[in-house]
Amino acid sequence: MYRTNTCGELRLSDEGKEVILSGWVQRTRKMGGMTFVDVRDRYGITQLVFNEATDASLCEQANKLGREFCIQAIGKVSERQSKNDKLPTGDIEILVSQLNVLSESLTPPFKIEDETDGGDDLRMKYRYLDLRRPTVRKNLELRHRMTILIRNFLDNEQFIEVETPILIGSTPEGARDFVVPSRMNPGQFYALPQSPQTLKQLLMVSGFDRYFQIAKCFRDEDLRADRQPEFTQIDCEMSFVDQDDVIDLFENLCRHLFKEIRGVELPEKLQQMTWHEAMRRFGSDKPDLRFGMEFVELLDAFKGKADFSVFNEASYIGGICVPGCASYSRKQLDELSDFVKRPQVGAKGLVYIKYNADGTIKSSVDKFYSKEQLLEVKERMGAKDGDLVLILSGDNANKTRVQLCTLRLEMGERLGLRDKNKFECLWIVDFPLFEWSDEEQRLMATHHPFTMPNPDDIPLLDEHPERVRAKAYDFVCNGIEVGGGSLRIHDGQLQQKMFEILGFTPEKAMAQFGFLINAFKYGAPPHAGLAFGLDRFVSIMAGLDSIRDCIAFPKNNNGRDVMLDAPSTIDQKQLDELEIKLDIHQ
Numbered sequence: 001m002y003r004t005n006t007c008g009e010l011r012l013s014d015e016g017k018e019v020i021l022s023g024w025v026q027r028t029r030k031m032g033g034m035t036f037v038d039v040r041d042r043y044g045i046t047q048l049v050f051n052e053a054t055d056a057s058l059c060e061q062a063n064k065l066g067r068e069f070c071i072q073a074i075g076k077v078s079e080r081q082s083k084n085d086k087l088p089t090g091d092i093e094i095l096v097s098q099l100n101v102l103s104e105s106l107t108p109p110f111k112i113e114d115e116t117d118g119g120d121d122l123r124m125k126y127r128y129l130d131l132r133r134p135t136v137r138k139n140l141e142l143r144h145r146m147t148i149l150i151r152n153f154l155d156n157e158q159f160i161e162v163e164t165p166i167l168i169g170s171t172p173e174g175a176r177d178f179v180v181p182s183r184m185n186p187g188q189f190y191a192l193p194q195s196p197q198t199l200k201q202l203l204m205v206s207g208f209d210r211y212f213q214i215a216k217c218f219r220d221e222d223l224r225a226d227r228q229p230e231f232t233q234i235d236c237e238m239s240f241v242d243q244d245d246v247i248d249l250f251e252n253l254c255r256h257l258f259k260e261i262r263g264v265e266l267p268e269k270l271q272q273m274t275w276h277e278a279m280r281r282f283g284s285d286k287p288d289l290r291f292g293m294e295f296v297e298l299l300d301a302f303k304g305k306a307d308f309s310v311f312n313e314a315s316y317i318g319g320i321c322v323p324g325c326a327s328y329s330r331k332q333l334d335e336l337s338d339f340v341k342r343p344q345v346g347a348k349g350l351v352y353i354k355y356n357a358d359g360t361i362k363s364s365v366d367k368f369y370s371k372e373q374l375l376e377v378k379e380r381m382g383a384k385d386g387d388l389v390l391i392l393s394g395d396n397a398n399k400t401r402v403q404l405c406t407l408r409l410e411m412g413e414r415l416g417l418r419d420k421n422k423f424e425c426l427w428i429v430d431f432p433l434f435e436w437s438d439e440e441q442r443l444m445a446t447h448h449p450f451t452m453p454n455p456d457d458i459p460l461l462d463e464h465p466e467r468v469r470a471k472a473y474d475f476v477c478n479g480i481e482v483g484g485g486s487l488r489i490h491d492g493q494l495q496q497k498m499f500e501i502l503g504f505t506p507e508k509a510m511a512q513f514g515f516l517i518n519a520f521k522y523g524a525p526p527h528a529g530l531a532f533g534l535d536r537f538v539s540i541m542a543g544l545d546s547i548r549d550c551i552a553f554p555k556n557n558n559g560r561d562v563m564l565d566a567p568s569t570i571d572q573k574q575l576d577e578l579e580i581k582l583d584i585h586q
Helices: 056-063 121-126 135-154 197-205 243-262 277-280 332-343 371-381 399-415 453-462 492-501 506-519 534-542 572-575
Strands: 018-031 034-041 044-051 070-079 092-103 179-181 189-191 210-218 228-237 271-275 315-324 351-355 361-363 387-394 425-429 432-435 442-445 471-477 480-487 529-532
Touching: 018 044, 018 056, 018 399, 034 056, 044 070, 056 092, 056 228, 135 210, 135 243, 135 534, 197 210, 197 228, 197 529, 228 243, 228 534, 243 371, 243 471, 243 480, 243 529, 243 534, 271 277, 271 480, 271 529, 277 399, 277 425, 277 480, 315 371, 315 399, 332 399, 332 506, 332 572, 351 371, 351 506, 361 371, 387 399, 453 492, 492 506
Parallel strands: 044 092, 271 425
Antiparallel strands: 018 034, 018 070, 034 044, 070 092, 179 189, 210 228, 228 529, 315 387, 351 361, 351 387, 425 471, 432 442, 471 480, 480 529
16 A cells, blocks of 8 residues: 555644655655655645654665655654644654655756746646645646546536547638548548537537537647637537527526636626627727726717827727826837837837826927817816826727727736636627638638528628628637637528638538538528637636646747657658658758
């Protein structure tokens, strides 16, 4: 028997018991003739005590222990003289009678502690050591708990979990696919699924009615804090439902998770906001509602009112009111101006108006606009004495709104208004069905080609497809898109129309999606679905800045697994078997 108890469960009520513990050495301390060893496992830390006066050889053995040695200790539970109220086991210690070294350890490259001294790349290289740190382990335990709660909730709602294939056909109409060569079919390739979208729709045609899967998905995209090459979705589909049915059910799931995981009661009914309203008020289809600073449009307040070409030539002028920041120095305002001019934001400049606490006004456009005009802006902005108004303008309204959104979020961050322990959730609805792609020079599906148009807008498909709204919905929490879905097209003719608008010939549509088109000929039910990003959801619950910290073995910002050194080259023999000839020019 390696252990009778874990390192986190013994209490004062266990005093006098003979126990066996196994775990890793957190630290050792020698004090006079006593040696103290903290032994750690997944469940906690327990202090071991070795007394030179009682057993000198055993104490000497303990003094040779290094950090992260894997050990087994046998001894008696005793009340601790100097108690540690920071540990659940802090009232007891183990008087060791026998010590076994199960495995020695090299000195680890960083401290296995909450506040480690290891940088990101080093910790990712030795991820198996990083996972020993309590903070990282707790994130994975939280992920496990959420997954269990989700499975039980959906099972109770009559959903059935079905696994769909990982090796499928390529569908280039979305993000880039990861492709897998087939040895038995030379020159042909599988793709790893970006989502189980078409497969879960086929399950609805099959009559499965309610499906879910904790599904691995793969997208060959550029990375950021909330994106990885492989990620996990809580993937769901339902038959014989409308938009409200889907929203109501998954709102209840979110309510259940927030209550169980964070003890937070979400409102009885979450707010719904149209895409157009979200863009107008916040410049984002995933607005952060934890703080105000809503956009105020100022075109008619400025345009043509003075000889200021920046505003006179703009098609959009918008501002935010930053409470209590009229005291910002010139240096701070210059920093904000440099911030919006960064290539990632792309604004040409920033206009500010300081409504000082003493009633005076200081602005970067003082010489163009009168005090009366600036007071009119103050009223329109709802600004008070002591507030700062920041204004952006441009010739493209949506682009300028997005820039203003970035500035709003930056100010929210600077003022500490984006509290990770506060949760503001809502649904965004009525997305545009299509969006223009500058790269492709054509309309693309905003979500995917199987999204149902709003029935009221179907007559617009022929002449004005850009004005058609989608029966689609996103779940947003704290400015993060956690999940989204839509009603699906189940009518073959309407699906064909969608393919037509997207530039598919009938032959191309049949080549890529013939299996789905044919399935719809056999009594496809009305159906809809939704998928939550599990990694994102867990990171919000855990208060993390990056989804990497809640994934056991993540990739770095370059899409590399530095622990496994992947991706990597493969042997020429394997390439020959796959009939792949590489022509890589350095």
